[in-house]
Amino acid sequence: MKAIRIGGGAGYAGDRIEPALDLMEKGNLDYIIFECLAERTIALAQKEKQKNPSKGYNPLLEYRMEKVLPLCVSKGCKVITNMGAANPVGAARAVKEMALKMGLQNLKIAAVTGDDVFLNIEQYLDSTIMETGKPLRERYPDIISANAYIGAEGIARALKEGAHIIITGRASDPSLTVAPLIHEFGWEWTDYERLGQATAAGHLLECGAQVTGGYFAEPGYKDVPELWNAGFPISEFSENGDFTVSKLDEAGGLISKATVKEQLLYEIHDPENYLTPDVVADFSQATVEEISANNIIIKGISGKQKSSYYKTSVGYQDGYIVEAEISYGGSGCMNRARLAEEIVRKRIAYTDLSYEELQTDFIGTSSLYGEQTSTNLIPEVRLRVAARCEERKEAMAIGQEVEALYTNGPAGGGGVRVHVEEVISIASILIPEANVRVDVVFEEL
Amino acid sequence: MKLKELAHSRTGDKGNISNVSLIVYHLEDYERLRQAVTAERVKNHFKDIVKGEVIRYELPKMGAMNFVMQEALGGGVTRSLSLDRHGKSLSSYLLEMEISLES
Incomplete structure (x- = not known):
């Protein structure tokens, strides 16, 4: 049965790099994702882009790519990231420049755009702010950015066109994982169960060490070995929709039923209706079982049709x-x-x-x-x-x-x-x- | 006994909403915790912090509950004046809740 291995290379914009490089080196990965964009990060990045139009992407992009690019080429591990922040096109150009200087060849870099809807903000001023129930108009003219959470579709298109490195702006976090799985398994966009399962896998990968013992340890209750050196997660996704989460044997940290359950519910509201731009995922019937030490299998995830609206973050x-x-x-x-x-x-x-x-x-x-x-x-x-x-x-x-x-x-x-x-x-x-x-x-x- | 002896927890944030999970270490403890740790009880436990309603979602197969607490983060992560703007420490406080061993 075909299975695809995806690594979680970052849990936030400034996360450690060593565990990601270890995964690329020894994890036998097909893909690695770097999720580096929080709600507010994109608004701050837009401000930076206003000051310097060639910037506005993740400030650690160059630092990461310098080490990631050679491994991407030598290991055949494709890289998917939202480090583009406010400027995915600028980030793709910067990565190309770096690759040229490093003497790398046959590399296709893609930038996914379309999330930035700031130019049309005036047409949304009567929209209701989800947090307060008030009209957006009351924040005008202090608005400085507007980015829609786009889904996996653009990334999947880039993969189909043969891209090795895909850089997005405000793509939703799990979409970084959903896209390569759609591409590899050739699902339909109406295959909601698979999209839900892929979303769950992405949700478990997108916070890095938060599923491998980080943000979990409590001495005497929830002990985690070698937490200082916690590995980042690998998800192996099978054609039948089951998927596992594991780590490199030599890395520190812990993957247990408990770590997986905590992360599965992290930042989730109604577990039956986890809204993403790709699917409404249903985690409510999930089961989590241990196959072997530090290797957990997740089953029972399903999904429903997504809404026809994109959640959009407006910075002001x-x-x-x-x-x-x-x-x-x-x-x-x-x-x-x-x-x-x-x-x-x-x-x-x-x-x-x-x-x-x-x-x-x-x-x-x-x-x-x-x-x-x-x-x-x-x-x-x-x-x-x-x-x-x-x-x-x-x-x-x-x-x-x-x-x-x-x-x-x-x-x-x-x-x-x-x-x-x-x-x-x-x-x-x-x-x-x-x-x-x-x-x-x-x-x- | 404190909830901490039977279950573990993690907090997540979205805007001004905090979600706090409660996951039993042993599935056989799930039902009595489900009866003891109601949304009302959690709302009362967090009364100085959570201004909005608390909704409880149940995931019996995982031995877990998820408490979604509205107006819990001082206006939201970006504008809260609290030291812990994300409310990350709220999970530790939930686990301090005292529950009785009966039932």
Whole structure:
């Protein structure tokens, strides 16, 4: 029975490179995917592209490709990635330049475009923002980007045309895996069960080590051997729709029923209806069984017809966030931290600083779960003041109020840190599939 | 006893929605946890954090439940003022829930 082996080469934009190279070297892979695009990353990349039209792709593209390209050629392992971010065409050009310099030959690089719908944003201003239920119009003219989550179709087309490296922008994460499987097995786009299974395989691969013991370990409860050296995952997908997840034997980490179940439900809402641009996948009847150590088989996944809308991430400028912190220690530290908080709040009111929202936390006491877990028996506490303001200068002024606690506040405050950043927020809308035209552009050498 | 003794958990984020899975170590514990850890109980457990409704999805074949919590991330990952903007630490807090051994 035909089986295809796909490696998960990255779990996020800045992930480690060594486990990916090990997989390409020794994993007997047909494909490796690099999922490097979070909701907000693409909006930040669009801003970079505005400054420099040849940029706007993943800043680690060159760093990764320098090591990945030779293995792609020598091992015959095709590379699929959304590292194109806001500029897949620019990324493909950059990769071609690198390949030329390295003396590589017979390489076909594809850029998949069409996800960027920013130019037509005005026609979507009456759309409802999924997060808030309000019209998109209220974010106009602060909108700086709009990218639809496109599916596997463009990538599959590129593979059919013989591409070895496929670079996308905002393709949905599991589509990076669905595309090569469609291409290899020749499924129809209406073969929902297979598309659902492939989506599940992609979902398990797309976060790198999150299925191989990363983000899982808890000493005494869920021990993971050699976590510092956790391998990245390999999925072997069989013609009959069953698929396994495993890793290289020599790599650290752990693949167990428990790690697979945790990752299968990661960022899933209704497990019966996991919406993607390729299919509505159904994970609700999934079963997870161990074949052998670190080799898990997943069955029971199915799928239904997708909707005719694409979820679209709209990036907009959303003011500035300031974060400022100061620590107090020794007996009475909590009293001094509370006094410090009171001073900052009163100073902000007294100096008429405006903010949209202000939050204070006592790190070590209430910063993660609020006051509900607070205890008075703490050896140290760190006050944190965070605010979102319309203007950078207001954000900085609030930070200065915390810094001023050095000479103006309670005894023994130390380690002030102030950080101000511009906020790019995301609003999601649905746009008709028919409005998105997916295209593939090739660079060859 | 704490939930942590019987089950494990992982948090995921999408916008202002947090999902927290709860997966039993042994399938025979699933039914009593299903009865004990209701959506209402979870909503109450997270009352200082989660402003919206909590929906529970059940996956008996995996011995798992998935709690989808609306308005749980301080306005969403990009604009939240919380230290843990993704709510990644919420799974640890779910596992601190006390459940009785009876039933």
